[in-house]
Amino acid sequence: MPSFGEKLxxxxxxxxxxxxPLPLDRRHRVLVILTNFFLHLHPxxxxxxxxxxxxxxxxxxxxxxFFLVETVTGVLLMFYYRPVAEHAYxxxxxxxxxxxxxxxxxxxxxGAHAMVIAVWLHTYRVFLTGSYKKPRxxxxxxxxxxxxxxxxxxxxxxxxxxxxxxxxAVTVGSNMARATPLLGQEGPGAALLTVDGIxxxxxxxxxxxxxxxxxxxxxxxLLRFYVLHCVAIPLGAALLMAIHFWxxxxxxxxxxxx
Amino acid sequence: xxxxxxxxxxxxxxxxxxxWFFVVLTAMNLVAAARTLLGGGGASLFHRKVLRFSMGHLWxxxxxxxxxxxxxxxxxxxxxxxxxxxxxxxxxxxxRWMSPTWYTMGLLGALxxxxxxxxxxxxxxxAWLTLNLSLWxxxxxxxxxxxxxxxxxxxxxxxxxxxxxxxxxTWLSAYRAVQNDDRLARGEPPxxxxxxxxxxxxxxxxxxxxxxxxxxxALLIVWAIxxxxxxxxxxxxxxxxxxxxxxWYFLGLQELLVYFDPWLAGVVLPGLILFGLIAIPxxxxxxxxxxxxxxxxxxxxxxxxxxxxxxxxxxxILMGTFLRxxxxxxxxxxxxxxxxxxxxxxxxxxxxxFWIWMLGRELPTAILWRxxxxxxxxxxxxxxLPILAACRLPLFRQLYAQMGWPRFAIMMLLLMWMxxxxxxxxxxxxxxxxxxxAIPEWTLNL
Numbered sequence: 001m002p003s004f005g006e007k008l009x010x011x012x013x014x015x016x017x018x019x020x021p022l023p024l025d026r027r028h029r030v031l032v033i034l035t036n037f038f039l040h041l042h043p044x045x046x047x048x049x050x051x052x053x054x055x056x057x058x059x060x061x062x063x064x065x066f067f068l069v070e071t072v073t074g075v076l077l078m079f080y081y082r083p084v085a086e087h088a089y090x091x092x093x094x095x096x097x098x099x100x101x102x103x104x105x106x107x108x109x110x111g112a113h114a115m116v117i118a119v120w121l122h123t124y125r126v127f128l129t130g131s132y133k134k135p136r137x138x139x140x141x142x143x144x145x146x147x148x149x150x151x152x153x154x155x156x157x158x159x160x161x162x163x164x165x166x167x168x169a170v171t172v173g174s175n176m177a178r179a180t181p182l183l184g185q186e187g188p189g190a191a192l193l194t195v196d197g198i199x200x201x202x203x204x205x206x207x208x209x210x211x212x213x214x215x216x217x218x219x220x221x222l223l224r225f226y227v228l229h230c231v232a233i234p235l236g237a238a239l240l241m242a243i244h245f246w247x248x249x250x251x252x253x254x255x256x257x258x
Numbered sequence: 259x260x261x262x263x264x265x266x267x268x269x270x271x272x273x274x275x276x277x278w279f280f281v282v283l284t285a286m287n288l289v290a291a292a293r294t295l296l297g298g299g300g301a302s303l304f305h306r307k308v309l310r311f312s313m314g315h316l317w318x319x320x321x322x323x324x325x326x327x328x329x330x331x332x333x334x335x336x337x338x339x340x341x342x343x344x345x346x347x348x349x350x351x352x353x354r355w356m357s358p359t360w361y362t363m364g365l366l367g368a369l370x371x372x373x374x375x376x377x378x379x380x381x382x383x384x385a386w387l388t389l390n391l392s393l394w395x396x397x398x399x400x401x402x403x404x405x406x407x408x409x410x411x412x413x414x415x416x417x418x419x420x421x422x423x424x425x426x427x428t429w430l431s432a433y434r435a436v437q438n439d440d441r442l443a444r445g446e447p448p449x450x451x452x453x454x455x456x457x458x459x460x461x462x463x464x465x466x467x468x469x470x471x472x473x474x475x476a477l478l479i480v481w482a483i484x485x486x487x488x489x490x491x492x493x494x495x496x497x498x499x500x501x502x503x504x505x506w507y508f509l510g511l512q513e514l515l516v517y518f519d520p521w522l523a524g525v526v527l528p529g530l531i532l533f534g535l536i537a538i539p540x541x542x543x544x545x546x547x548x549x550x551x552x553x554x555x556x557x558x559x560x561x562x563x564x565x566x567x568x569x570x571x572x573x574x575i576l577m578g579t580f581l582r583x584x585x586x587x588x589x590x591x592x593x594x595x596x597x598x599x600x601x602x603x604x605x606x607x608x609x610x611x612f613w614i615w616m617l618g619r620e621l622p623t624a625i626l627w628r629x630x631x632x633x634x635x636x637x638x639x640x641x642x643l644p645i646l647a648a649c650r651l652p653l654f655r656q657l658y659a660q661m662g663w664p665r666f667a668i669m670m671l672l673l674m675w676m677x678x679x680x681x682x683x684x685x686x687x688x689x690x691x692x693x694x695x696a697i698p699e700w701t702l703n704l
Contacts, residue, residue, distance in 0.1 A: 029460045039464065048457040049450050051466060054434070057427060058470050065471055069478065089492045096489065106482035113416040114478065116507055120420075121427060127538075127563055128431045130547035130556065137539035144535045151507055158505050165413075167493035168502040172512060176524025187521045188701035216495060256549040257451040 041245055043253055050254040055129070059122035063150075064241065066115035070153075073108040074230065080104075081160070083226035085219040088162035112154050119150045131255035139247040142240055149237045156229035159222060170225070171217045177208040184208060268403055269339050276342070277331035279397055280324045283390070287321035290314075290386060300383060313383045320390055327397070343401035344592075353590030359687045361581065362680060365573050369564065376553070380433040392425075402592045408580055412488040417506055417579055424572065434551040448550035500584045500597060509578025510571050516586065517682045519703045527675070534672040541669045543660035558653065566676055605692035608632040625697055632695035636704060639678070644670035 008014055009021065023032040033039045049055065080099065081091045095105050123143065126132060132140035159170040182189045183206060190201040203215050213220030248254070291314050294300045300313030330338040372379050379385065396418075399405045409418060438448040457463075504512045514523035546555040553560050581588055583595035606615075612631040613621050622628045647654035648666065658666045685691040695704040 023460050026458070029458045032460050039460070042459045042463060045456045045458050046463060047453075048455045048462070049453045051457075051463050053466070054430065055450060057430075058466070061467055062470060062474060065474065069475075085493075092489055096486075103479070103482040106485065106487045107478060109487040110416065110481050110485070111478060113413075114474075117416065117420045117423065121423060124424075124427065124567065125431070128435075128551055128560075129549060130552075130559075131549065132539045133542065133545065133548050134539070140539050141536040144532060147535075148532060154507065155505055161487075161489060162493045163488075163490040164493060164497070164499055165488055165490045167495070168499055169505050172502050172504045173508055176511070176520055179520035180525050181521050184521065184525075186701075187525070217493075218495070257448055258548065 041249075043249065046253065047256050050256050056254065057121060057125050059118050059125055063115055063118040063122055066111050066118055067237070067241070069111045070108060070115065071234070073104055073111065076104055077108055078230060083160065083222050085162065085222060088160065088222060092161050092163070108157075112157060116150055116154055119147050123147055129255060136247075136251045136255065139244060139251055142244045142247065146237060146240050146244060149233055149240065153229065153233050153237065156225040156233065159217070159225045160229065162222060167217050170221070174208055174211055174217065174221075177211050178203075178206065180207040265403065266336060268406075269336055269401070270334055272400060272406065273331045273334035273339060276397060276400055277328045279400075280328035280331060280342075283324040283393055283397070284321050284328060287317045287324060287390070291317035291321055317386075324394075339401055342398060344395075344398040349402060349592040353593050356581070356588075356590035357687070358577070358581075358588050359684055361577060362573065362683060366565075366569050366680065369569055373561070373564070376432050377436055380429065380436050382433075385429050385433075389425075392422075399591065404592050404594050408591075412485055413506060414579055415485060417575070421576070424568070428568070431551050432553070435553045438550055438552050439554040442552070442555065448552065450550040501582060501586055503578065503582070506575060506579055509582075510574035513574045513578050513582070514679075517679070517686055519701060521701065522704070530672065530675060537668065537672070541661070541665055541672075543657065543665075558657070562673065562676075570676065570679060603690055605686070605690045607693045607696040608635070608691060609696060611691070625699060629695050629697055632693070632704070635694055640671065640674050644674065 002010070019035040020028050020031045023029040030044050033042055033044045077095070080095050082088065092105070096102055126140065126143070155170070155173060159166045178184045179187045181187045182193065183201060184190060185201055185203045185206040185208070187206075190206070191199070193200040203209065209215065211221070211224070212218070213224050294312070294314035294317060299310070299315070302310055302312050303316065304311040327342050330341045379388070400409065408414060434449060438450075441448055503509060511523060511528060514527060517523070518527065542556075542559055544556050544559065546552075547559075580591060583589040583593075583599070584597040585600070587599045589595055589599070608631055609621060609628050613619050613628070626633070644654075644667070647670070648658040649655070657669070661669065682694075693703045695702065697703065
C-alpha cells in the first residue's frame with residue numbers, strides 16, 4: 001500500500017510543479033538545485049569551509065532576507081498608508097491602534113535598522129577576508145552601491161511617519177543638497193550658472209528643490225520620498241542585487257584561500 | 259538635581275527589566291563556569307597547594323555577583339538600587355573627563371592599543387571578561403535617568419546592539435587572524451584552507467539559510483513586540499526641535515558640518531567615501547590574504563580600514579547619537595541635556611592666528627595673501643607629505659613602486675583626507691581653530 005505522501009508525490013499535479021522527486025539521494029540533491037527556480041541561485045556543491053558561520057557570519061544572506069522582510073511588510077503597510085500630509089500621521093496612529101497585533105510598523109522599522117547593520121557587517125567581513133580582490137573587484141563596487149541604496153531606502157522611509165522626528169531628520173539631511181557645488185543654491189559655483197544676468201540655480205530650481213519638490217520639506221517631499229522609497233530605489237536595488245548574486249557565482253563563488 | 263519622587267517612579271519602572279538583565283548575565287556566567295570547570299578549569303589565576311583559583315572560578319564569582327545585583331534590582335527601592343547603580347562620584351568623574359577630544363582620541367587610542375596587543379585581547383577569557391565588564395557598565399549606567407533616557411530611545415536601541423555586534427565580530431575576525439598569522443609563520447596553511455572537502459548545497463547550505471531565517475524572524479518579532487516604533491508629535495514646520503538630528507546612520511556626516519563647509523561635509527566627503535570604497539580593490543596592490551582572516555599579511559589595509567570604519571564612521575555615529583545634545587553641544591553620558599549649555603565659543607581661522615596673533619598686524623585685504631599660511635600648510639599636507647612618504651618611508655616607497663604614481667596619488671589623497679578629519683576636529687576643540695583656509699568670498703573654507 002503506497003502511503004498518502006507517496007501517492008501525492010506520484011500525482012500528475014505534484015510532478016508538474018516539482019521537476020524531481022524528494023532530494024533524498026545524491027543525484028536528486030544535485031537536481032533539486034538545478035531545476036528549482038528559487039534554489040538555482042546556489043551552486044550545486046560548495047566548499048564546506050566556505051559556508052562555515054564563523055567565516056561568512058551569514059550577513060550577506062541576512063541583508064537579502066531583511067530586504068524581503070521589508071518588501072512584504074512594506075506592501076502590507078501600503079494598504080493602510082496614504083502619502084499625503086493630511087492623512088499620513090493619522091494613518092500612523094491607526095496602524096498602531098486599529099490593525100490586528102499592531103506590530104507591522106515595528107517589524108518594518110526594526111527590519112530596516114537591522115538591514116543597515118547587516119549590510120555594514122557584510123561589507124566588514126568581505127573586507128577582512130580580502131574578498132574584494134581580483135577577480136571580485138567589480139562586484140565589490142556593486143556592493144558599495146547597494147550599501148548606499150540601503151541607506152537611501154532607510155532615509156526616504158524615515159520621512160513617511162510625518163512626525164517631528166521624520167520631518168526634521170529629513171530637513172537636516174536634505175539641507176546638504178542645498179550646498180551641492182554648481183547645482184545647489186548655496187554651493188560654490190552656483191553663481192557661475194547665469195544666462196543674461198538671470199540665475200539658473202535658485203532655491204526653486206536647485207538640487208534640493210529636485211529632491212523635495214519644494215523649497216522646504218512639505219507635502220511634495222512626502223510624495224517624492226514615498227515614490228522613491230516604494231518604487232524607484234527598490235527596483236534599482238533589485239536589479240543590482242541580481243547582478244551582485246550573479247557575479248558572486250561568475251567570479252568564483254564564495255571566496256576561499258587558493 | 260534629580261527629583262526624589264520621579265526618581266522613585268523611574269526606579270520602579272526599570273528595576274524589573276534591569277533585574278532580568280542581570281539574571282541573563284548570571285545565567286551566561288553560570289554556563290561559562292560550568293563549561294570551563296568541567297573542561298579542567300582553565301588557566302590558574304592563583305595556585306598554592308590544594309587551593310586553586312582558576313578562570314572557571316572567576317566566572318562563578320561573576321555569576322554570584324550578578325545574581326546579587328539581580329536580587330537588589332527586584333527589590334525595587336532606591337536603597338537597594340544604590341548597590342547596583344554606578345556610584346555618583348564615578349559618574350561625576352566620567353562626565354568631567356568626557357570631552358570631544360578625550361572621547362575621540364581615547365577611542366582611537368584604545369583601538370590602537372587593542373590592535374597592538376591583539377594577542378592578549380583575542381584570548382577567549384579576556385574577551386569574555388571584557389564583555390562582562392561592558393555589560394556591567396551598561397547595567398549600572400541604566401540606573402541613571404539621563405543615560406537611560408538617551409540609550410532607551412527606540413531608534414537608539416539598535417545602535418547599542420550594533421556596538422556589541424561590531425565588538426563581537428571584530429573580536430572573532432581578530433581571533434582567527436591571529437591564529438592564521440601564527441599558522442602561516444609556521445608554514446602551515448590558514449584555518450580556512452584545512453578543510454578542502456566540498457559538500458552539497460542541499461542540504462548543508464539551504465538548512466543553514468533556513469535556520470538563520472527562522473531565528474532572525476523570531477528575533478525580529480520579539481523585538482517588534484517589546485519595543486514600539488517611535489512616533490512623536492505631528493510634523494510641524496514652524497517648530498524646530500533642539501537638537502535636530504539626521505537619521506542615526508548619517509550622524510557622522512552631520513558631525514562633519516561642524517568642521518567643514520556644507521558642500522564639503524554633505525556632498526564632497528560622502529562622494530569621496532563612496533569613491534574611495536569602490537576604489538579599494540584597484541588601490542590595494544597586495545595579492546595576499548584572499549579568503550581567510552589575516553592581519554600580518556595585509557597590515558596596512560587592515561589598519562587603514564579599521565581607522566576609517568571603527569575609528570571615524572562608527573565613532574562619529576556614537577558621538578552624534580549619545581553625546582550631542584541641544585545646540586549640538588557635547589554632553590557626558592550622565593549629563594542632563596541642558597538647552598542653556600553653550601558651546602559656541604569664539605573660533606578663529608589660521609589667518610587670524612598668523613597675522614593678528616603672531617605678527618601683530620591687521621588681516622591683509624588681498625585674499626590669497628591673507629590665506630597664504632593656510633594654503634601653504636595644506637599644500638605641504640596634501641602634496642608635500644605624500645611625496646616625502648614616497649621617498650623616505652619604506653612602506654610607502656614599496657607601495658609607490660607597486661602602484662605607480664597615479665594610483666599612489668589617489669590613494670594618498672583619500673588617506674590624507676581621512677587623517678585630516680581627526681586633526682581638524684582636535685584643532686577645533688583644543689585651539690578653537692575653525693578653518694585652515696577661510697575664503698568665504700569663494701565659499702572655500704577648509
